[in-house]
Amino acid sequence: MPRRAKNSFLLAASLLFYLVGAGPYILILLGSIAWNYWATLRIEGAEGASRKLWLALSVAVNLAPLLVYKYAGFAVSTADTLGWAGIAGLPRPNLFLPAGISFFTFQGIAYAIDIYRREIPACRSLPDYALFKAFFPQLIAGPIVRYHYVARELPGRAHSLAGVESGLVRFGFGLGKKILLADNLGRVSDSIFRLDRVDLTPSSAWLGVLCYAFQIFFDFSGYSDMAIGLGQVFGLTLPENFRQPYRAASITEFWRRWHITLSTWFRDYLYIPLGGNRRGAFRTGLNLVVVFFLCGLWHGAAWTFVVWGLYHGALLLVERSLKIRWGVAPAGMPGRVLTFLFVLVGWVFFRSQSVPQALAFLRTMFGFSGPAAPLFSTAHYLTNNNICYLVLAAACAFWPEPRARRGWLAGFIGSLRPYAALVVSALALIAQAPQSFNPFIYFRF
Numbered sequence: 001m002p003r004r005a006k007n008s009f010l011l012a013a014s015l016l017f018y019l020v021g022a023g024p025y026i027l028i029l030l031g032s033i034a035w036n037y038w039a040t041l042r043i044e045g046a047e048g049a050s051r052k053l054w055l056a057l058s059v060a061v062n063l064a065p066l067l068v069y070k071y072a073g074f075a076v077s078t079a080d081t082l083g084w085a086g087i088a089g090l091p092r093p094n095l096f097l098p099a100g101i102s103f104f105t106f107q108g109i110a111y112a113i114d115i116y117r118r119e120i121p122a123c124r125s126l127p128d129y130a131l132f133k134a135f136f137p138q139l140i141a142g143p144i145v146r147y148h149y150v151a152r153e154l155p156g157r158a159h160s161l162a163g164v165e166s167g168l169v170r171f172g173f174g175l176g177k178k179i180l181l182a183d184n185l186g187r188v189s190d191s192i193f194r195l196d197r198v199d200l201t202p203s204s205a206w207l208g209v210l211c212y213a214f215q216i217f218f219d220f221s222g223y224s225d226m227a228i229g230l231g232q233v234f235g236l237t238l239p240e241n242f243r244q245p246y247r248a249a250s251i252t253e254f255w256r257r258w259h260i261t262l263s264t265w266f267r268d269y270l271y272i273p274l275g276g277n278r279r280g281a282f283r284t285g286l287n288l289v290v291v292f293f294l295c296g297l298w299h300g301a302a303w304t305f306v307v308w309g310l311y312h313g314a315l316l317l318v319e320r321s322l323k324i325r326w327g328v329a330p331a332g333m334p335g336r337v338l339t340f341l342f343v344l345v346g347w348v349f350f351r352s353q354s355v356p357q358a359l360a361f362l363r364t365m366f367g368f369s370g371p372a373a374p375l376f377s378t379a380h381y382l383t384n385n386n387i388c389y390l391v392l393a394a395a396c397a398f399w400p401e402p403r404a405r406r407g408w409l410a411g412f413i414g415s416l417r418p419y420a421a422l423v424v425s426a427l428a429l430i431a432q433a434p435q436s437f438n439p440f441i442y443f444r445f
Contacts, residue, residue, distance in 0.1 A: 040112050040123075055116045059109055066105045070097055146261075150236050163235065173420075174226035174228075178226075179431050182218040185389055201374050202365055242257065303354075
């Protein structure tokens, strides 16, 4: 393609990609693109109160579709449960959730705030801005790309054979994470989470949540690897989204490694503007509660996600209090083990269909549910294949990533990566061929 046409062509392809999956809901994406492009130019040119007004209006318009399509039904059902006058009894809207709306909403808000803070200039080229917003690898499930990540590369995306090779290798490993690890372990966790209480034993419950922990990690990090790899192919450097989060020695460290683009978004656009940790212990605690309440709600319009978010916020408050008052901070192997156990407990709420189901599952995990009469023992799920997937998943999740090394051995190992990615991709496609469509978990967020 001629250089001037490259972005327009890739933009058209990205919009076609979204149109195939979302149909008429592409109008929401197009409206978001048009509004953010125009409104941020107004923000950049305004001063004083007018500037603040344009920012507030920009944020409100970005949030409106998300609130309607994702949270209207949740608000009505909650009002029904609580019996709120004037709202209770309203019919619950059954709205289709447009693909990727949580991601491109946060992307638009971040862009407007960065321009308001004068951290970046507004993009003057509508095709370039539209491509930044609609670039298909990150459009559906992130990472949440902020404009400054790609501002220099976007106008004249540079392509190279090395970039294409590196990107396809990353894509191949991400595909393997999804199909070979996440999907296979997901079938085990799905089977266990569907069990009635009387069929669930403590060992099966622990196996179910362990498999789910690996499933959601390799599902989402696999998608991120595929998106980052495709970004390299097309000459755009997308941000890293995971850094071995299950090796974290504290919940604080976990959130520095898990869904990094979301946690930094909440830090930069909510936690710090609320005052961060600069206004005393009470205000810091309140800020954390607000941030993680909204973080949980961002993941889904259900109380299970809210409880999951508040649970992590409470753990962070406890860690902070222990460190400030008694100088105690989790570290080393004990910290990693304890942190992983706390994360597993949280995943029970994330995976369950309701809070009562999550609590019943946790009671079984810790041996407080009474006797069970299971149809299958835990060994039923530990087939040779599933044991192999578990061992491989644990190795990938917990084994430290090799540091950059020099020498012939490091060069030899590095030269094998493309071939390993090719093998992994082939195995993934062979495994996927007889299976039905199994979407990424974060597609529903």
